[in-house]
Amino acid sequence: METSSNIEKYNFYFGIPHSHTGFSTGKGTPTEAFNYAKKKGIDFLIVTDHGGHLYRDKKSNSSKNSKWEILKNDASKFNTKNDKFLSLGGFELTSKNFGDFNVLNSNNIYKGKIKDFNKFTMWLKNQPNPIVSINHPHKYIESFKYNRELDKFINFIEVGNGSPPFKYLNGEKYYYNLLDKGWHIGAINGQDNHRMNWGDTDNLTVVICKSLNKKDFYEALNYRRTYSSETRSLKLIFKVNGKWMGSILSPSKKLNFEIYAEDKKNPIKKVQIISNGEKIIKEKSLKKKGKLKWDFSIPYKKNCWYVAKVIYKDDKMGISSAIFT
Structure with a gap:
């Protein structure tokens, strides 16, 4: 079990x-x-170019390789030369009725559009340890019915998406909608860059892990140990019964919440704990500038989810991955 005493390890x-x-x-x-x-x-x-383009060949040094292979090789070479930055490759694909999805940590590409999610699930089962996210959600995702098998692979939804020249999308309400349906998903924020502006804007995903290597990084994604941030300086710790954001808890008599929110550059207004039905069950305003340490307990209740939301004075937000009972 992860406890407060090992925060320093992450x-x-x-x-x-x-x-x-x-x-x-x-x-x-x-x-x-x-x-x-x-x-x-x-x-x-993580470069997640569209899968339909990636399996095409590209001439390189008088030989032909698929763009998918070149992407993976380029990422690997960059990591060899840069130990303080992690470069990875994935791919984006579209579905018939529910928009776009990203697939990370797969050996190969799912070719074509997702027309049959049972077929897509079978393909995922044949990959070593794939991680799927729901991209730039819109209203159609509200009819995305819970699927126990697919739930094992879909780990994330973008609660924020976009970079210039495109409009920034807030997908927060779709996150809560799918949590209510039973999906075990966490929160990420994707810039979805289509220009040469990777990292220009402040909407980012924070991954909490031991070190910046593929093994620890993907382990953190598997456990949904992430949060969405609209600043570059939000440190957010959210635990219940000693378990980090993203965790599925064992039954207990009480739920002991531990929240720590700190931003040294942007003033935080308040922190909310949101649960089923998008209900705010607790809220605390900051008295001390820059950070909040907040502990409280509530009775255990099964089939619930809890999200920590940080609200800034300029209305920017930070949104955690959920914790589940």
Whole structure:
């Protein structure tokens, strides 16, 4: 069990889990994207070009390789030379009725559109340890029915998405809607870059893990140990009964909440705890500038979810992955 005493073992890495390059509908190459993002001071970038483009061949040094293979190789080479930045490759695909999804940590690409989610689930089962996120959700995702098997693979939803010249999307309400349906998903924020502006804006995903390597990073994603931030400086710790955000709890008599929110550059107004039905069950305003330490307990109740939401004085937000009972 993870407890408060081992907070020091984790680091908070800020980056982008959803971006594009000229390999599909964006600009530049993956290596240019990784270089640009690193210079912008973020910790990781996942290039998730559209799968339909990635399995096409691209000439490179008089030989032909699929863009998918080149993307993975470019990321690996960049990591070899840069130990303080993590570069990864994934892909985006679309579905018939529920919008777009990203797939991370897969060996190959799912070809075509998702027309049958049972078929997609079977494909996921044949990958080593894939991680799926719901991209830029809109109203149609509200009819996305809970699926126990698919729930094992869909770990995230973008509660924020966008970068110039495109409009920034707030997907918070769809996050709560799917949590109410039973999905075990966490919160991320994707810039979805289609220009050479990886890391220009402040909407980022924070991954909480031991170190900046693929093993620890993907382990954190598997456990949904993430939060969405609209600043570059929010440190958010959210635990219940000693378990980090993203956890599924064992039954107990009480739920002991532990929240720590700190932003040294942007003034926080208040922190809310949100639960089933998007109900605010607790709220606390900041008295001390810059940070809040908050502990409280409530009775255990099964089939509930809890999210910590940080609200800034300028209305920016930070949203945690949920904790489940």
